Amino acid sequence: AQKVTQAQTEISVVEKEDVTLDCVYETRDTTYYLFWYKQPPSGELVFLIRRNSFDEQNEISGRYSWNFQKSTSSFNFTITASQVVDSAVYFCALSESSGNTPLVFGKGTRLSVIA
């Protein structure tokens, strides 16, 4: 069975600090997809990134970066120079590679960035 663990329930940082959100996953599939979503206070789910299990290159998008390590089954998310607008709940998720299968979500990490 697939499982996603986000051990950090809540994180609080001061603006401009860097913060890393951890995600550990379990799957028997050799091919799968990993995701990060952001849920701001308004409630909608905002897609941040999708990563195929065969692509272990780290990715950077502006202040966001992702570290994918198959050896440790982790897909961690780092926000550099955090801003108040980054305050949200962040979810890591996993799906089988075939598509058309349900996303399995972690329980989320609530990030509070204090000015």
Next chain:
Amino acid sequence: DSGVTQTPKHLITATGQRVTLRCSPRSGDLSVYWYQQSLDQGLQFLIQYYNGEERAKGNILERFSAQQFPDLHSELNLSSLELGDSALYFCASSGRTQGAGGYTFGSGTRLTVV
């Protein structure tokens, strides 16, 4: 606009009542998924339909049911509502429009049971 439309956006109803939530998937997507997010809880998968047929079932209560119609829109029916059913209900779709591993979420229906 994500392309997935959920209606209504907000719903307030009394305990014991029945409600129907509607989801229109992205054009061309055959799969529809329903998720429940209770207060301070993660996203719990309820049920998936693929091209009109039930494909996967998660933690869906017997009081809840869903269906997908020939035009591919889906409805989630919640009956004998309890206070604990108050939650944000998301619909997502997937299919060839995004390729494997692509999902599009609607903006959710916030249900309040009083």
